[in-house]
Structures are given as C-alpha cells and as structure tokens.
Amino acid sequence: MWIWPTKNTPAIIRNNMISVSGGNDAAPSVHIGHRRAVCWWEPIYSPALEIDKAPYxxxxxxxxxxxxxxxSGSSLNSQISPGDTYTVKGKTFKNCDFQGMFSPTPxxxxxxxxxxxxxxxxxxxQDAHFRKCNFSDSSLSLTAFSGCDFRECKWHNIGISSRIDLNKTYISNxxxxxxxxxxxxxxxxxxxKHRLNQWFRLKGTRAHFLRTVMISHQSVGDERTYYNTVKLHELRRSTERMSQDIFEIYTEPPLNKITSVLKLALHIINYAIMRAFGWLNGWGESAGRPCIALGACFLLFGSIYSYFPSLKFTGHPFQKSFDITFLVGFTNQGEAVGSDLATIQNVHVLISIAIYSVFFATVISKLSRAR
Structure with a gap:
C-alpha cells in the first residue's frame, strides 16, 4: 500500500514505499524528498539543482x-485511455524526478x-517497457518495477540499492x-577508510541486487539470460566477501587482521572453484559441457600415458585412460605408491570425479525442478 506524505507528515521509507501516519492511498500531488541535496553517494547528487515542482x-x-x-505517475495515467498503449519515442528526460504510481492500462x-x-x-x-533506452547518471534506488521490461538498454553511472523491488521484471543485459x-x-x-568502505559496500549492494534480478528472472525472460544472472550473482557474492575481508584487514585490530587474511584466502579459493565449476556446466545451463569435458579428459590422459616415456608405462594407454576416466576399472590400474605414474593416475581420477559430480548435479537439477 502506498501512502503519500503531506507537509505535516514526513515520509518514512519502508519496503520500497512511502508510508506516513494517518494518510490515504493516492499518487503524490507534490514533489517529495530531498535526495539530490543529501544523498552524496548517488549519481543524482546535485544540491544546487532546482526542480520545477509542477507535475509534467x-x-x-x-x-x-x-x-x-x-x-508524477498520476499525470501519465490520466493521459492514457484504458486499452491503449502509450508510446514515448526518442525523448530525452534530463534532471527529472519520477515519483508516484506509473500504472497505465495496459x-x-x-x-x-x-x-x-x-x-x-x-x-x-506497472507494465512499463523500456527498449533501447539510455540511462546515464541516474538512480533506480527505492523503486518498484512489476511486469516491466528493459531490453537492449545502455547504462552509465547508475545508482542502485538493496531496496529496489523487481517482480516479474526482465533485464536483458x-x-x-x-x-x-x-x-x-x-x-x-x-x-x-571511507573510500574502502564505499568500495566494499558497493560490492555488497551489487550482489544483493543481482539476487533480486535472479529471482525475478526465474519467471520471465529466456534461459540464457537467467543463467547469466546466476553466474553474475555467484561471482559478485564471492567478490563481496573478498572486498569485505580486505576492508577488515585495513581497519581491524592486529589479531582480527589475521582472521581476515585467513578468510580472504578461503574466499579466493571459493571464487576459483565457483569459476571453474560454473564454466564447466554453463552455470547450470548445459549438461553437454561436462560430457565434452569427459571426452577431452580421456584423450588428454591417454596421450600422456602414450607419449611420456618417463612414466614407464608399457600397457595400452587409452584403455587405461578409459578405465580411469569413466571409473569402470580404476582398481585394475594399480601402480607403486610414489611413482610418477601413480601420481598422474591420482590426478586423473580426481578430475574425472569432479566432472562427474558437476554432470550429475546439472542433470538432476534440470529434471527435478523448473527454472
């Protein structure tokens, strides 16, 4: 529910909405807020800018x-007859504050x-479509989009926050x-310290916003964009943790610095693992990639067993590679512990198990649930 403030009832932002005590549901008839004067972290920060408060x-x-x-949203809604599609083409909105409910029909x-x-x-x-639009030095913070589309839009210096609400809204890029x-x-x-603080908080905001986008893309858009969003979210979440560790290394007491260094090392390892396994299955999109990886593993290690005489292997190299890659005869390929050949075999089987794990997890995920 949207309740708009009056002169005597200051606004309180809750869940991407404006709420005040004792108000009624209505679109704002007057401009509200002083974000341009006080929100220095936003790209729209411009204390000297004067906005014409009369609704466009x-x-x-x-x-x-x-x-x-x-x-004002109410000004737009009043221009549209029910059943019409209102098109705004090639217009430039400069230094504008959009406020209210933009919910024309349809x-x-x-x-x-x-x-x-x-x-x-x-x-x-509600049901607003933005196609090939350019957004520059603008802020989407504290905004709610429902059933909206952003297709082939260009972005430059955009303010975002964890308080952006996306419901069945599609962003193509x-x-x-x-x-x-x-x-x-x-x-x-x-x-x-302040510069580092803003840096790592931006990393956190990006990760949180991408989670919102990912949830929204579960029900709209194409598969490729959804899995690309999954990739972005997982990687940004890892970089958020690493950036926080770096911030704590700089700002925390000596004993806490040691803990932060250890956490940073673990998060770097986690990032590398996510990168590798995410690439292997297209971040959940492809079950074919692990199959190709198994074939490549078979050929690679078969060649290693064939062309490296230092391994002192005299059997059938590609049969050995087949047995280990597909885990059908690994126990028949025993070698002396500590030998070069045994070491190569151990690496071979670990890689095969890792690929199998990704393959089965991807297939089960695709068969057991919808996107």
Missing amino acids: DWNATRDAGPANRFI LVMFDECNFINCDFAYSKW PDDLINASVSSRNPKDKTI
Whole structure:
C-alpha cells in the first residue's frame, strides 16, 4: 500500500514505499524528498539543482523532452485511455524526478529514450517497457518495477540499492547494468577508510541486487539470460566477501587482521572453484559441457600415458585412460605408491570425479525442478 506524505507528515521509507501516519492511498500531488541535496553517494547528487515542482503534463509534441521537472505517475495515467498503449519515442528526460504510481492500462512504452541525471526513487512502475533506452547518471534506488521490461538498454553511472523491488521484471543485459553501478564518496571525507568502505559496500549492494534480478528472472525472460544472472550473482557474492575481508584487514585490530587474511584466502579459493565449476556446466545451463569435458579428459590422459616415456608405462594407454576416466576399472590400474605414474593416475581420477559430480548435479537439477 502506498501512502503519500503531506507537509505535516514526513515520509518514512519502508519496503520500497512511502508510508506516513494517518494518510490515504493516492499518487503524490507534490514533489517529495530531498535526495539530490543529501544523498552524496548517488549519481543524482546535485544540491544546487532546482526542480520545477509542477507535475509534467506529458505533452510529447511540445519539445524534445522535459528538463528539471517533477514527473508524477498520476499525470501519465490520466493521459492514457484504458486499452491503449502509450508510446514515448526518442525523448530525452534530463534532471527529472519520477515519483508516484506509473500504472497505465495496459502499458507504457519508452522507445529509444534518454534518461540523464534522473531519479526514479519513490516511484512504482506497472507494465512499463523500456527498449533501447539510455540511462546515464541516474538512480533506480527505492523503486518498484512489476511486469516491466528493459531490453537492449545502455547504462552509465547508475545508482542502485538493496531496496529496489523487481517482480516479474526482465533485464536483458544485467551484466552491463551491474558494471555501470556506482557509489560516490562523501566530498567531506577524504580518508582511505571511507573510500574502502564505499568500495566494499558497493560490492555488497551489487550482489544483493543481482539476487533480486535472479529471482525475478526465474519467471520471465529466456534461459540464457537467467543463467547469466546466476553466474553474475555467484561471482559478485564471492567478490563481496573478498572486498569485505580486505576492508577488515585495513581497519581491524592486529589479531582480527589475521582472521581476515585467513578468510580472504578461503574466499579466493571459493571464487576459483565457483569459476571453474560454473564454466564447466554453463552455470547450470548445459549438461553437454561436462560430457565434452569427459571426452577431452580421456584423450588428454591417454596421450600422456602414450607419449611420456618417463612414466614407464608399457600397457595400452587409452584403455587405461578409459578405465580411469569413466571409473569402470580404476582398481585394475594399480601402480607403486610414489611413482610418477601413480601420481598422474591420482590426478586423473580426481578430475574425472569432479566432472562427474558437476554432470550429475546439472542433470538432476534440470529434471527435478523448473527454472
């Protein structure tokens, strides 16, 4: 439920919404918030900028697009007749604050539009489609999207937060959005500690936001984008942990630094493992890759047993490789403990077991549940 503040009832942000005591459900008739003046970590931070507080009238034929305007959801909704698709094509929104409920029936389409230094906080979007739009120096923090699409959009210097709500919303290039996300530093704090703090908190925000995107992509979009989002989330979660360890190494007392160094080493190992196994099965998308990897393992070790005389192997090299790779006759391939051949065989069987583990886990995951 959305409750909008009045002059005498200050806004409280809860669960991506504005709530006040004693209010009624309504779209905001006046501009709310002072984010541009106080949120120094956001790309829209511009204390000197003055916004025209009169709601924009959505007269798309008057100019190339609004600038320095307050854009209310109720103003857009009033322009659209039920059953119509409202298309905004090639317009530039500069220094605009979007607020309120943008829920026209059935949908609004922004086609090849530019959003420059725009703040979407305190807005909720229903069935809005953004196609080939450019978002630059803008913030999506404290925004809710339901049934929306962002297809082939370009992103540059984007503010995000863990308070973005995505429900059945599709983003075709989440990796570009994450790479474009930023967190600025307080101009009054020049310390290295503050810089590190902002750095590792941005890593955490990215991981949290990607989890939200991943959950949203479970029910919308294509398989490839979903598994790409899984990859991004897992890797960003690992880098978040490593960045926090680095921050603690710099800021914690000596004894805690030792613990942080150990945690960093473990998280680096975890990152490497996730990278390797994620690549092996396409982050859950492909059961064919592990099969190809098994075939490559068979050929590689068969060649090693054939062409390295120092191993002193006189049997059938590819039969040995087959027995070990497919785990059908490993016990028949015993060698003297400590020999070079025994060491190679042990490495061979470990690699085979790892590939099998990924293969079976991928197949079972695909057969036992929907995406």
